[in-house]
Amino acid sequence: MLAAAPSGDFQMISIVMAKLRVEECLSLDINRLNRQGMLRPGTSSTVRWYRGKEEVGSIRVRALSNVVIELSYLFGRRELVHYKVGLTWTPCHFSGQRPWFICPGCGKRVGKLYAPGKYFLCRHCYDLAYQSQRxxxxxxxxxxxxxxxxxxxxxxxxxxxxxxxxxxxxxxxxxxxxxxxxxxxxxxxxxxxxxxxxxxxxxxxxx
Structure with a gap:
């Protein structure tokens, strides 16, 4: 598991954000990154989020290798945050391989990471749920x-x-x-x- 921040930060974020829903958070989808070629080693790309026509966030994704990407973005418009996230690949049923994030908070293999707080972690780290579950x-x-x-x-x-x-x-x-x-x-x-x-x-x- 790659270290992204002190574990105490993750625990406090999880407590404070416990009532947030998945739909309310910025997210990274590993399959979308893969489809758009952002996981190719040496690639540097930008992911942007919009609410209507207004940009509400952006993040720089650098593929350092086929098993490590680096995320860089501004938190709170002032603090530059950057850390590495591990990747793993599993065989598909017919052919090829499917990528997964290794969550920086817990080390679990997941398809999406969410950022209601400072870091992109899996929904279990933030105790997030879907709207119907909340x-x-x-x-x-x-x-x-x-x-x-x-x-x-x-x-x-x-x-x-x-x-x-x-x-x-x-x-x-x-x-x-x-x-x-x-x-x-x-x-x-x-x-x-x-x-x-x-x-x-x-x-x-x-x-």
Whole structure:
């Protein structure tokens, strides 16, 4: 495993970033780098990320050999970060080989690295999950309520006042009651989540 930073840095980053989702992070995909020829030894390339038309990040990738690349980028617009990441290759089912990153944080073989913090590590090091895995009970309740609101032609939190044309009153009253119950339970759950988060922060930082 190639050293990229002190292990304590990785542990602290993992604690602080534990609630982030994969979809919210800059990422490097080993297969994309390979398809674009960025893993050929001696190659130096730039990967850029955009949000709409705005560039939100870039990184320099140098292929030092077929088993080592070097990453260079600015962190926080001021600090230049550069370190090496190991690669490994495994045979494909039919022909050729597939590349993998060796995570600088844990040494696992992975296809993607993520950077919600200072370093590009695997999602396990940062305790990242996909959006569907991070969905709380409050999220699920709100999603159900808003889906029912759609049947009434309403936006989230818009007052439920008028019955849609051609809808039976019995159906309207049932939907309204269910929506109000779901939203009330969701708010209760959100308050509980905030309390749990506040207690967690207090335990971590003693505030």
């Amino acid at each position: 969905e709380s009970r409050g999220d699920r309740l709100l999603r159900r309520a808003w889906r029912l609101r759609g049947k009434l032609g309403l936006k989230p939190w818009e007052p439920i006042v008028e019955k849609p044309p051609r809808m039976h009153w019995k159906t309207f009253l049932r939907l309204r009651e269910e929506i109000l119950w779901l939203e009330l339970e969701a708010l209760k759950e959100i308050h509980r989540e905030i309390d749990r988060l506040a207690k967690r922060v207090e335990r971590l930082f003693g505030t």
